[in-house]
Amino acid sequence: MNDLIALISRHRSIRRFAEGPVSQEHVRLAVAAGQSASTSSAIQSYCVIRVTDPGRRRKLAELTGPQQKVAESGAFFIICGDTRRHRLISERAGRPYDARLEAFLLAVIDSTLFVQNMVLAFESLGYGICYIGGLRNNLAEVDRLLEIPTGIYPFYGLCVGVPAEEPTPRPRLPVNGVLFEDRYPDDATILGLVDEYDSTDRAYGRQRDGAPRLWSTLMTEKFAEPRRVDLGRFYRGKGANFT
Ligand SMILES: Cc1cc2nc3c(=O)[nH]c(=O)nc-3n(C[C@H](O)[C@H](O)[C@H](O)COP(=O)(O)O)c2cc1C
Structure with a gap:
């Protein structure tokens, strides 16, 4: 154990926030820490939009649930895959931009590595966070609200x-439920760990809210039906x- 692992292990999502802003200096520090994450071939396929306008924050709070914390937290960010700058560079160089599913996946992977580093930086500064x-x-309404250009994937x-x-x-699952050696275990082992x-x-x-529930039941319910089926089209x- 060291201080960093202790900080990471203390993580818990925060859903109620005290009043008070997140300073611009802290935002810059956290974003820079996010940028230090590894990035596939240094493509840096991400950007983050901080939404400050109170009206837009209120509208986003509605669209996301409603989730009041979106309007009330000290800061709210939208994490995006960014392929736009690659498109602009290609266009300027007179080269085609013909990236496929791989580029989309890289944008998901790079954005997620970026933001988790950014989150840890915020947590190390004493803030709490919740992904949304x-x-x-x-997303169609989010797009209308924020006028997101081609090549940017919120x-x-x-x-x-x-x-x-x-x-x-x-x-979380026990470590031996996610860490395997040489080969993936048989189904009975997986179900035993579940x-x-x-x-x-x-x-x-x-202990937390008195609600008896089983993680496996929650997962069964979550994946029994398709959700957010318009994402591909968006x-x-x-x-x-996606080819
Ligand atoms: C990509 C992502 C999206 C999430 N979306 C929401 C959300 O919309 N609302 C919410 O209250 N929590 C959201 N969460 C938080 C998860 O529910 C939470 O991380 C999970 O239950 C584990 O709890 P913990 O973060 O407190 O350890 C999200 C987490 C992730 C990683």
């Missing part, structure tokens, strides 16, 4: 601010080519 996948509930939001709650960190995790997570749920409309 609810941003993908209605993936999720991020609330950052001073925590107004102190939840206990949520347990059962083990179900009891750990249920104990946590009871990202294609922004220039993604």
Whole structure:
């Protein structure tokens, strides 16, 4: 254990924030830390849009759920894959831009490495954070609100601010449920580890909000039906080519 691992292990999503802004200096520090993450062949296929306008924050709070924290956290960011600058460079050089699914995946991977580093920097400065996948509930409206250009793929939001709650960190699968040696285990082993995790997570749920629930049931419900089925069309409309 060292200070960094201890900080990472203390992570818990914060959903209630105290009033008070996130200073511009801290934002610059955290974004620069995010940029230090590895990036596939240095393509840096990401950007982050900080939304400051209160009216837009309120509208985004509605579109994402509603999730009040989107309007109320000290800062709100939209994490995007960015292929636009590559397109502009190619256009200026008179070269075709013909990137396919690989480029989309690289944008997802690079953005996610970037933002998790940025998150750790914010957490190390004492802020709390919550990712907002609810941003993908209605990307067409998000697009209308923020006028997102071709080549930019909004993936999720991020609330950052001073925590107004102190939840206990949520347990994860046991390490041997995700760390395998040489080959993937048989299905009975996987299901046994899931059962083990179900009891750990249920104990946590009871202690946190008294709601008995099984992680495996939640997963079953989550993946029983297609969700956000317009995503392919939206990202294609922004220039993604999934072939
Ligand atoms: C990409 C992503 C999107 C998420 N979207 C939301 C969201 O819209 N609203 C929310 O309250 N939490 C959201 N979360 C937070 C997760 O629910 C949370 O990370 C998970 O339950 C584990 O809890 P912990 O972060 O407290 O350890 C999101 C997390 C990720 C990584």
